[in-house]
Amino acid sequence: MNSSERAELLPAFLSEASTDLGTxxxxVANLPAAAAAGGDDQQLTTLSIVAHRMRGSAGLYGFPQLAKMAGLxxxxLEARPDLNGAQGDTYVTLVGTAVHMIGVGLDDITHGRRETDLGLRFSRAGGAAQLQAVLRAQPHAFVPRSTQHIPDDLDDAADLQPAAAGSLSDTLRAFVREQAEVWEYFAPEVREHLGHLSAQLDAPEPDLDVTFRAAHTIKGSSFMVGLEPLGExxxxxxxxxxxxxxxxLRIDTPLRDELRRGTDLMTAMLRVAEGxxxxxxxxxEIQAARLAQVAQGESGVPAPASAAPPADLPVASPELATLRVPARHLEGLIDQMGALVTSRSRLGQSLGRLDELQRAMQDSQERFGRAVRDFEERYLNADMLRVAEGTRPERAGPALAEDFNELELDTYSDLNILARSITELSADFSEVRRRLEAAVSDxxxxxxxxxxxxxxxRVDVTQTARVPFSQVTARLRRWxxxxxxxxxFVTRGDDLKVDSATLQRxxxxxxxxxxxxxxxxxxxxxxxxxAGKAPRxxxxxxxxxxxxxxxxxxRDDGRGLDFLAIRERALMRGLRSAQELNAMEDDxxxxxxxxxxLSTEQQVSTVAGRGVGMDVVATTTRQLGGELLIRSRAGEGTTFTMRLPTTRRIMDVLQVQVGTVPLAFAVASVRxxxxxxxxxxxxxxxxxxxxxxxxxxxVVDLRELWGTPATGETFSLVVxxxxxxxxxxRVDTFGTIGESSVAPTGSLLGALDYLSGxxxxxTGEVLPLLEPQGLLRLARRPDLWLSHERTGEQATVQGRLLLVxxxxxVRRVVGRMLERAGFTVxxxxxxxxxxxxxxxxVPYDVVLSDLEMPRMNGFELLSALRGRPTTASLPVVIMxxxxxxxxQRLAFSLGATDYFTKPVNEALLLRRVGRLTGAVV
Incomplete structure (x- = not known):
């Protein structure tokens, strides 16, 4: 939902939410009387349905804190613990506190304020203490969802600081002295991520995944090498x-400034470590406290002048004190070698053109030779000359050479002279061709x-740039x-030589x-x-x-991946529908x-629960031009295999043609x-x-993938x-094999996992380099990418839907999504x-229904529709x-066609409904 639509529909949401708040x-006011009469179950059920509806609506409109409060x-209300006396009063008070906080949040939204600190205000209003009291009284009544702890005051930020004043500088410098080898690779890595972070903060629309991943990586790397102040x-x-x-939080100008100050401070910490x-x-101390305020939504405190770090100071780099070749020099050599490869390829093309010229000259010489022979046979043959003389007209006057026999003197006619010239020219061509042939051979x-x-x-530079794999395993052993x-922790292959640029990544x-x-x-x-395994x-x-x-x-010997939990989290995040998830294989x-x-961890901590770690693994693997395979068996463990090219700057590639589009494959992957x-x-x-x-x-038909016309019955296949x-x-034609300079895909093409670079x-033409594992995934799911012919009728008929x-x-927002796609709703x-x-x-193509509704809920509606012959096969999608x-199990057992979670993902919803109706969306 864009901002204009949100502003247009916001009054409807506030009106509905105000009605629900009144309910x-x-x-809550009637709960004590209902409990005294022994009939509070119906009252709690009614309130639970209202809270459920408000939770879904708030999430749909982009108010996550209000949605979480309604969810709490x-x-x-669903728990309904069996409490009596003072404990029962505490439960009612807890419900009242939660309702009051919902009212506070709605009031903030009505007046244009953000509702980002509802959780903190709930805790300060006594809600957290009331909740704990209820849990102590009935610990098994319900299990609240884990939330990230937010400190109640800014004094928690002091935990980040060293015990004694001035000890931070000493700690940083001591780390460089004691871990000089570690600092050589750690500092450039942190500076690289700080550069990414600064670049995104200066961009008009920052990539939140990149910024978050940069901070997350700096934290993880700092903890791994033992530099806790930077990690904290x-x-x-x-x-x-x-x-x-x-x-x-909204990334406005004040927040950008705070983040920039934090980035500058970490850069300053690196400088202090280096002297x-x-x-x-x-x-x-100042910036940690301010970040804690920002995390709580309290961003109105002006930044002190001392918060800005001083300008960069020239500091001698530790690598100047060693005789080792700096990695950046090797990187430059490899880049130059890539240009040399391209230059050699162009030289090869020039040689090809010279070969063509030589062949053309040879053909010309042969044609000249044939013309000379024909001319000689026709004009220079003696018998033919006599015949020609007999037919000459008599010359007037006395002949100047009448006393000579005609055989005693040569006859020089124009044709004779031309023939001799052509003969000489042919001889010249032969000499030039011979010399050109010798030059081309040289x-x-x-x-x-x-x-x-x-x-x-190439081999020498590549070997020079390789370092033992133990350089990375040593860091991991410390962890x-x-x-x-x-x-x-067991390692194998420590002595293996690996490209330094790859190893750093x-x-x-x-x-x-x-x-x-x-x-x-x-x-x-x-x-x-x-499970009968060792504790460790x-x-x-x-x-x-x-x-x-x-x-x-x-490889680990653990319990294996929890595929059920992964499916559930993917469904909750709107990545796939339940039907799509159920149809997917485990791999x-x-x-x-x-x-x-996406993380299956229930609780967020400093090391897990963010859902960013495996994203980093996949992103790095793709940037290195490799592939990642995941194998897992329940009760036996999980194996992650990264397959990376040993050289990623220069490689042998096979060029192919798909229509008019040239493509390339790494020869190492071609069977x-x-x-x-x-x-x-x-x-x-x-x-x-x-x-x-x-x-x-x-078989993957690249002609279909690239949208080029398919012709011919022969299958030219690259295995x-x-x-x-x-x-x-499948391609149209095979090309040649040659060395090529290779570059990774940028951010624009990074989403195409069948491209590795x-x-x-x-000729200087950029060729897409295809990634085999991505093509294999496409081959297994052709429905996700194959184009189907669309008739004019299909392009205009979208289908009629019933939204329940x-x-x-929800009806307004989701209905508008579907109407924008052309459906009648x-x-x-x-x-x-x-x-x-x-x-x-009334004929409908698809019914989209909620589950929890008054009078007849979604399960009852689904059962009733499947019991009628006219609607037994009607697609019904649960939202x-x-x-x-x-x-999910109950819905599918009753005949549901698909299952979504709210707030619904618009692209996913339109894709699935479009397929059910056969429409074009």
Whole structure:
């Protein structure tokens, strides 16, 4: 919903919410009397339905704090603990406090204020204490949802500070002295992420995922190497950015300034660690307190002048004191080598043109030769000359040479002279061609020598830029030692040489994989003992070279992925509908954990629950041009395998043509080239399958993917190897193989997981470099990308829908979404109203219904529709805030077609409804 639509529909929401608030207040006032009469169950049920409706409406309109408060009230009312006397009074008081806070939030929204601190105000109004009292009295009545702790006052920020004044500078400098080797890779990494953070804060529309990931990475890296002050402050910064990403804070100019001051302070801490003299101790205390205020929604305190760090001071870099080759120099050499590869390719093209010129000259010489021979036979043959003389006209007057025999002198006619000239010209052409042939031969030899030299240079520079894999495992072992009571950490392949630029990027994702294993995979010692396993888990990290790829595997012996929890979280976040999730294989569900913000952890902490760790792993893998495979078995553990090219700047690529579009594949991924006729293939579940080495592999038609016209019955297939198996890509023609300079995809193309980068051809043309594992995923889900022919009738007919919900706000907002897509939408305010409409014979293509409604709920409506022959096959889609498995199971058992959670994802809703109606959206 955009801002204009939100402003237009806001009065309707406030009107409905005010009515519901009045119902809640009246119900709370009647609770004591109802309890005394022994009939408070019906009253609590009614209030719970109202709170549920308000929760859904507030979430739909983008008021998350109000939605959470209504959700808390709903859970309190659903619990209905058996309390008597003073305890019962505490429960009623708790309900009243929650209702009062809902009223406060609505009042803020009505007057244009933000409702970002409702949770804090609820706690300060005594709600948290009342809730704890109820829990102590009835601990099993209900389990409240975990929320992130927000400190009640700014004194908590003092926990970030060292005990003694001035000790922060000493701590930072001591770290550099004692961990000089660690600082060499840690400081550039932090500065890189601080640069990303600053760039996004200066952008008109910051990428919240990038900013949050940068702060999260700085925090994790700082804790891993043991620099706690920087990690703790980065955690404060992450809290604020998390509030922005979750919609609790608005990234306006004051907030940007606060974030910039925090970024500048972390930069200053790095300078102090390297020897600069700056008052970071005082700045840290001030800025930590201010970030705590911002996280609570209290951003009105003016920034003190001392909060701004001084300008950058020139500081000697530690790498100047060592004889090691700086990594940036090697990076520059590799870049120059990439340009040299391109230059050599262009030289090859020039040689090709010279070859063509040589062949053309040879053809010209042959034509001249034939013309000379024909001329000689016709004009210079002796018999032909005599015949010609006999036919000459008699010359007038005495002949000057009549005393000579005609055989004693040569005859020089114009034709004779021309013939001799052509003969000489032909001889000249032969000489020029011979010399050109020799020059081209020398140039070819030079080209071959240059290629050999370049290959040696490429190998030498690449080997020089490689460092032992142990450089990253050493950092991870330090982290593992801190958790040795929970896990045993084993590494293999420490001596393996890895490209330094790649290795620098691997520390962060590998740390996230270990953290994921510790907090999600291994399980608690009690759970492991119950499963017959050792209390300490085992995590194995191994690195091996397989052909032209580096394969890194992180394996744990834990409980495996909780696919049910992943499906439930994906449904709650609106990533997929329940029907789509149920149709997905486990390996597809496993890849959902790579999406930003998706975590199965119930409680947010400094190390887990943010849903950012696996996103970092997937993003880094793709940026390195690699692929990631996830394998998990219940009770046995989970294995993550990263497959990365050993060289990512320069590689051998196979160029192909799809229509008029040139594409490229990394030769290291190509298993074979095949040309098959259509009868040699078969039709599988996902489309065509081709035979390869005794098995059938899926085929992706790149002509369909690129939208080019499909012609011909011959299948030109490039068979590609991936960690999950082979896949065949259909192209129009095969091209040549050559070295190419390769660059990763930018942010614009980063969402296309079947692209791993771009390759530069010899002509300077940019070629999309295709990623085999992404193509394999496309082959398995062709319905997500294959284009279907759309007739003119389909383009105009969208279908008629019935939207059933007791919330006026939901009916208006969701109805407008569907109408914008071209659907005709009728609404009903509950299940009974909808059932009566359907009994009247009005034809609908799809029914979208809430679950919890007065008179007739969604389950009852679904059962009634499936019991009538005329509506038994009518698609019915459930939209509710209930994401639990039991609700889904009951809905599908009654015949639901699909299942969504509120607030509904517009793109997902339109895609699913469009498919159910056969419409174009």
């Amino acid at each position: 809640l207040r009246a119900g 009230l709903e859970r309190i 402050f980065a955690h404060r910064l992450e809290d604020v950015l998390g509030g922005v990403r979750d919609g609790l 600069a003299d700056e008052p970071v101790q005082e700045q840290l 140039l070819h030899a030079e080209h071959e020598d240059m290629g050999k030299l370049l290959r040696r240079l 593992a030692r801190e958790h040795r009571d929970r896990l045993e 691997l520390g962060e994702p590998l740390l996230h994989l270990l953290t994921n294993a510790l907090h999600h995979g291994l399980g608690t010692p009690e759970d492991r003992a119950a 888990g085992r995590v194995e990290l191994s690195a091996t070279l397989v052909g032209s790829f580096l394969e890194i595997t992180v 597809e569900v496993a890849r959902l954990i790579l999406l930003p913000g 074979a080239l095949r040309e098959l006729r259509e009868p040699e293939l078969r039709i599988g579940e996902g489309g065509f399958e081709a035979p390869f080495e005794g098995r059938w592999i899926p 590609l190897s991936t960690l999950a198996g082979e896949v065949a890509a 771009t390759a530069l051809s010899a 919900d007791d919330s006026l706000s 009728d609404t009903a305010n509950d299940g009974q109203d909808a059932y009566e409409r359907l009994q009247q014979g 509710t805030t209930r994401a639990g498995e039991k609700h």
